[in-house]
Amino acid sequence: MEAILLAGGKAERLGDAAGGRPKALVHVAGKPLVAYQVGRLAAAGVDRVIVSCAAGQGELFERELEGLGTEIVTAEEPERLGRGGGIRFAARERAEEGDVHVLNGDELLDVDFAALLARHRETGAAATVAVARPLSPFGIVELDEEDVVTGFREGGRMPYWVNCGIYAFSDEGLARLPERGDHETTTFPELAAERRLRAFRHEGLWLTVNTPKDLRRAEEHVAAHPEWLAAARA
Numbered sequence: 001m002e003a004i005l006l007a008g009g010k011a012e013r014l015g016d017a018a019g020g021r022p023k024a025l026v027h028v029a030g031k032p033l034v035a036y037q038v039g040r041l042a043a044a045g046v047d048r049v050i051v052s053c054a055a056g057q058g059e060l061f062e063r064e065l066e067g068l069g070t071e072i073v074t075a076e077e078p079e080r081l082g083r084g085g086g087i088r089f090a091a092r093e094r095a096e097e098g099d100v101h102v103l104n105g106d107e108l109l110d111v112d113f114a115a116l117l118a119r120h121r122e123t124g125a126a127a128t129v130a131v132a133r134p135l136s137p138f139g140i141v142e143l144d145e146e147d148v149v150t151g152f153r154e155g156g157r158m159p160y161w162v163n164c165g166i167y168a169f170s171d172e173g174l175a176r177l178p179e180r181g182d183h184e185t186t187t188f189p190e191l192a193a194e195r196r197l198r199a200f201r202h203e204g205l206w207l208t209v210n211t212p213k214d215l216r217r218a219e220e221h222v223a224a225h226p227e228w229l230a231a232a233r234a
Contacts, residue, residue: 033106044114047070052086058075138155
């Protein structure tokens, strides 16, 4: 089983917290962020991970992700191809045809990859996208009928589902990806119109690391759940 990791992010919003590293390699509790995902992929039976990265960064990713239980292959984009184009470009490095996991490399999450793949194969979809209900960044103000404030509470989870950036693709889905551009504005709307796109509901952890605050939250999560360190340890 193979997986494609999108790891071309520049970590611009992380600023000095990135330490000059690509976003997917920013350290969380002393390990590269993407190492946690590689470790979970290996535990789910993935034995070959293709990392889509910027030109000149291939050796860095190979060195940083060595010894995590999977073969690491890099696909250096000659220029910015967009996420859909990046997936298509990296897919040329597959060793065999068939279903493949695809995921962003800048997230900390505990999606059940085996269950996602089983769902994808059960439905026969061209692609399956993991979806989650994000936590609201706002608190709720409770009012009575006369607009008197009666209390405050945490916002909880949003009532809608959003794309987690974790997918399972069949050969059909990969073939529909653009050479350049974003699959969410091209391939996915087309597949949805044809009822060839399915969803996998994820209720667990989903944390995208975009800002120093996100990075602190990721550090706090790993500190509170030391089993995550074991997954990312060579």
